[in-house]
Amino acid sequence: MVMRRIHLSSPHIGDEERELLLDAFDSNWIAPLGPHVDAFECEIAQHLDVAAAAATSSGTAALHLALIIAGVSPGDRVVCSSLTFAASANPIIYVGAEPVFIDCERVSWNLDPYLLEEELAESARNGKLPAAVICVDLYGQCADYARIVPICREFGVPLIEDAAESLGATCQGTRAGAFGAMAILSFNGNKIITSGGGGMLVSADPEKVARARNLASQARDPFPFYQHSAIGYNYRMSNLLAAVGRGQLRVLEDRVNARRRVFETYKKQLNEIAGITFIPESPWGRSNRWLTCIQVDPDEFGCSCDDVRIALEAENIESRAIWRPMHLQPVFMKHDVRGGRVAEEIYSRGLCLPSGSNLSGSDQERVIEIVKGCQLRSARGRLTAVSSLAPQRPVSSLDR
Numbered sequence: 130m131v132m133r134r135i136h137l138s139s140p141h142i143g144d145e146e147r148e149l150l151l152d153a154f155d156s157n158w159i160a161p162l163g164p165h166v167d168a169f170e171c172e173i174a175q176h177l178d179v180a181a182a183a184a185t186s187s188g189t190a191a192l193h194l195a196l197i198i199a200g201v202s203p204g205d206r207v208v209c210s211s212l213t214f215a216a217s218a219n220p221i222i223y224v225g226a227e228p229v230f231i232d233c234e235r236v237s238w239n240l241d242p243y244l245l246e247e248e249l250a251e252s253a254r255n256g257k258l259p260a261a262v263i264c265v266d267l268y269g270q271c272a273d274y275a276r277i278v279p280i281c282r283e284f285g286v287p288l289i290e291d292a293a294e295s296l297g298a299t300c301q302g303t304r305a306g307a308f309g310a311m312a313i314l315s316f317n318g319n320k321i322i323t324s325g326g327g328g329m330l331v332s333a334d335p336e337k338v339a340r341a342r343n344l345a346s347q348a349r350d351p352f353p354f355y356q357h358s359a360i361g362y363n364y365r366m367s368n369l370l371a372a373v374g375r376g377q378l379r380v381l382e383d384r385v386n387a388r389r390r391v392f393e394t395y396k397k398q399l400n401e402i403a404g405i406t407f408i409p410e411s412p413w414g415r416s417n418r419w420l421t422c423i424q425v426d427p428d429e430f431g432c433s434c435d436d437v438r439i440a441l442e443a444e445n446i447e448s449r450a451i452w453r454p455m456h457l458q459p460v461f462m463k464h465d466v467r468g469g470r471v472a473e474e475i476y477s478r479g480l481c482l483p484s485g486s487n488l489s490g491s492d493q494e495r496v497i498e499i500v501k502g503c504q505l506r507s508a509r510g511r512l513t514a515v516s517s518l519a520p521q522r523p524v525s526s527l528d529r
Contacts, residue, residue, distance in 0.1 A: 135446040135496065138319040138420060141384060141487040146376030153372035161186075161346075163368030169375050170329070173314070176378065177306045179331045181338035184366035184374075185345055188293040188315030188328035193220040194341045194364065195311045195330055196261060199287045201226050205260035208248060210240040210272075210291075211454040212472040213265040217291050218455050221263070229259060230456045232468025237411035238422075238475060239272035240264045242280060244467050249284040261287045266295030266305055267452075268481075269321065269388075269419030270411060274300050274308045281309075289313070293328070297321055297385040297417035305417075306331055316374050321384050321419050321486070324374030327366045387486035388418040391493060395421050395482060398497045402504060404430025420481040422451060427478075430504055434480040437503050444499055451479025 153165050166184050174182040185191040201207060203225030209218050211230035221228045231248060234241040245262065252258045262281055264272050274290075281288040288309035295305035296314055306312045311332045316324040330341045343349070348361025366374075377384075392407075399405050408422040425434040434450070441448045453476055456466035483496055 132445045132495075135483050135488070135492050136485065137447040137449055137481060137483050139485045139487065140318050140323050140325070141387075141485060142323075142373070143376065143380065145379060146373045149372040149376045150369060153369050156368075158368040161363075161365035161367050163371070165368045165371040165375060166366055169324075169366075169371040169378070172375060172378055173306075173329055174331060176381075177304050177312075177331055179307055179312075180333050181335040182329050182331040183338045183342040183345060184371055185328045185330060185341075185364045186366055187326065187364075188291075188313050188317065189216045189220060190345070190362070190364040191313035191315075191328040191330040191341070192217070192263070192289070192291060193223050194344055194362070195289045195313055196220055196224050196226070197344065198337050198340055199261045199289065199310065201260040206252070206257065208245065208259045208262040208286075209455065210263065210265040210267070211456050211466060211469060212238060212267060212452055212475060213291070213455060214293075214452055215455065215458065215460075216293070217263060217265050218461060226260065228455070228461060228464050230454070230461070230464065230466040230469070232466070232470065233267070233472050233475070234273075235471060236409060237270050237272065237414075238267050238408060239270065239411075240277065241468065241471070242273050242276040245277060246280050248467050249280065249286060253284060258284055258286055261289055263289045263291055264309070265291040265293075266298065268408060268422055269295050269298055269417040270408075271295055271298050271300035271305050271308075271414045271416075273411070273413060274303075275413060278308060287311075293317075294320070294419050295417060297381050298415060300414040307333075310334070311337055316370075316377070321388065321417050322374070322377035322381050324366070324370040324377065327370045327374060384486040385417045388421075388484055389416075391484050391486070391488055392418040392421045394490075394493055395423075395497065399423070399500060402430070402501065404428070404504075405500075419484065420449075421484045422479055422481050424475065424478040425480060432503050432506075434478055437480055437500055440503050441496065441499055444495070446483060446496055446499065448483065449481040451476045451481065 290309040290312035292306040293315035298305040314329040316327040345364035350356040404426040454472040
């Protein structure tokens with residue numbers, strides 16, 4: 130019998146989301162505009178304590194718009210975290226710019242402020258500062274914005290916060306998504322809250338958000354006829370998805386607390402095992418623990434993180450390698466990188482375990498037992514190998 134699939138981070142939907150979705154359906158607002166879109170934008174802005182928000186079809190779309198609004202042009206350079214998903218870097222190529230990848234630090238696995246400052250200082254000396262900095266909040270944890278924001282301000286480079294993974298987290302009491310000239314959110318199906326797809330561009334500057342909303346709606350000019358003075362995009366969120374997102378936002382803190390409990394259970398059960406360590410929580414903030422990430426030292430644990438992944442998959446359990454750094458991706462290898470060793474090490478030993486807010490205790494126990502079992506099987510294998518290499522005593526008549 131095939132065991133039921135345990136997913137990495139499945140959607141967690143309740144009755145309120147269903148009621149709001151049916152309200153949108155019954156109203157016949159089946160379009161990329163409507164009262165739920167307007168309300169979702171207002172509620173996100175209020176939650177983050179920013180001036181305004183524009184709902185988009187995806188987080189990637191929001192980031193694309195943010196780069197356009199920041200004035201990034203073909204031939205410009207854009208600094209980006211290297212340890213991230215490709216969607217953080219792809220929009221740089223969309224606008225014809227050149228990415229410059231920066232290594233992470235070990236405290237939060239996010240962009241290293243020291244390396245960022247080095248890059249901007251060297252760029253200033255060469256007379257060509259980057260047009261923007263994209264700082265990613267990795268695996269639900271804010272970067273060190275107390276240092277990153279002043280660095281970007283000193284050099285006059287716009288900061289864009291990629292908070293796709295960090296909604297519900299904080300940095301020194303300020304909520305993720307409230308840093309930089311603009312920030313972007315994602316409501317993809319595997320995120321801490323979901324609208325079944327979609328994203329959001331947020332900013333303390335309402336004019337930036339108004340421009341994003343216009344560009345996302347094919348950049349139609351405000352005339353009674355169809356006139357376009359700029360190239361626009363079909364990037365708006367539908368009213369149906371916004372209704373689901375509104376219901377999800379109301380339970381965001383519950384979802385954060387649930388994922389933090391999942392993390393703590395893993396840590397309690399696995400932290401004492403030789404060769405397993407966990408993504409640290411930075412001293413400057415509170416993570417939403419979107420995904421529980423572990424590091425597996427094959428020398429101490431006895432097998433690699435990929436061995437663990439394969440063992441989990443054999444039991445119909447989804448896990449995932451840590452993001453492969455952008456500077457190692459074939460499509461980005463030709464671009465500049467500052468540092469890279471820390472990201473490479475984290476990637477080489479990293480694994481994300483099932484972390485959904487609706488992960489049951491029994492399912493989590495299944496995951497834990499399989500991880501533990503990997504070490505036990507490895508230990509038995511080493512014992513067998515050692516035994517086979519041991520000197521054999523001569524066979525005597527007593528053995529027959």
